Amino acid sequence: QVQLVESGGGLVKPGGSLRLSCVTSGFTFSVYYMGWIRQAPGKGLEWVSYISGDGGAMYYADSVKGRFTISRDNAKKSLYLQMNSLRAEDTAVYYCGRWNTAFDYWGQGSLVTVSS
Amino acid sequence: EIVLTQSPGTLSLSPGERATLSCRASQSVRNNYVAWYQKKPGQPPRVLIHAASSRATGIPDRFSGSGSGTDFTLTIASLEPEDFAVYYCQQYGGSWTFGQGTKVEIK
Numbered sequence: 001q002v003q004l005v006e007s008g009g010g011l012v013k014p015g016g017s018l019r020l021s022c023v024t025s026g027f028t029f030s031v032y033y034m035g036w037i038r039q040a041p042g043k044g045l046e047w048v049s050y051i052s053g054d055g056g057a058m059y060y061a062d063s064v065k066g067r068f069t070i071s072r073d074n075a076k077k078s079l080y081l082q083m084n085s086l087r088a089e090d091t092a093v094y095y096c097g098r099w100n101t102a103f104d105y106w107g108q109g110s111l112v113t114v115s116s
Numbered sequence: 117e118i119v120l121t122q123s124p125g126t127l128s129l130s131p132g133e134r135a136t137l138s139c140r141a142s143q144s145v146r147n148n149y150v151a152w153y154q155k156k157p158g159q160p161p162r163v164l165i166h167a168a169s170s171r172a173t174g175i176p177d178r179f180s181g182s183g184s185g186t187d188f189t190l191t192i193a194s195l196e197p198e199d200f201a202v203y204y205c206q207q208y209g210g211s212w213t214f215g216q217g218t219k220v221e222i223k
Contacts, residue, residue, distance in 0.1 A: 044204060101170075
């Protein structure tokens with residue numbers, strides 16, 4: 001069965017960095033686009049970033065461009081999100097998702113809290 | 117960037133009633149690339165519809181999607197108790213965006 005498991009969230013000070021990981025299983029990871037989506041407390045869903053199957057194309061929301069970097073390791077079936085220069089408004093639950101004409105599988109989410 | 121506006125913000129209905137949710141785009145969505153998701157507290161979103169009207173695998177047929185261009189609709193034919201949740205539309209015809217959500221609550 002398809003599984004996506006995020007890790008790496010936690011409490012970080014403004015200006016700090018954090019790296020999220022998403023380990024997958026149950027499908028051929030390398031053929032799928034993958035993405036990160038977040039939900040801030042009491043807010044709606046916000047797409048953050050996505051990456052092509054071979055890792056050659058990456059896209060970012062304007063709100064994170066220049067601060068976040070998405071990457072993947074197809075041998076490890078893993079997706080990553082390096083988050084730098086974190087701000088209070090980046091506080092959210094971060095989900096990884098598999099893209100298949102929609103996000104058809106999601107992880108359970110990893111909470112990132114940016115606070116001093 | 118295409119902005120998606122969902123209405124109403126909250127829909128108060130009883131089980132068995134029909135729910136009609138709207139998603140309006142600020143410009144035409146290429147190929148009607150709109151998806152709908154259901155979100156419950158403490159759970160990840162679940163995809164219901166993709167490409168405006170194609171039901172995702174395992175989704176009951178009481179859920180249907182329609183629309184084209186700038187106006188899209190999610191219809192729940194007869195609300196079941198487990199359908200009370202927040203619903204989001206997403207467009208992926210351009211730079212991806214989500215709508216702000218519609219909450220379907222028990223009246």
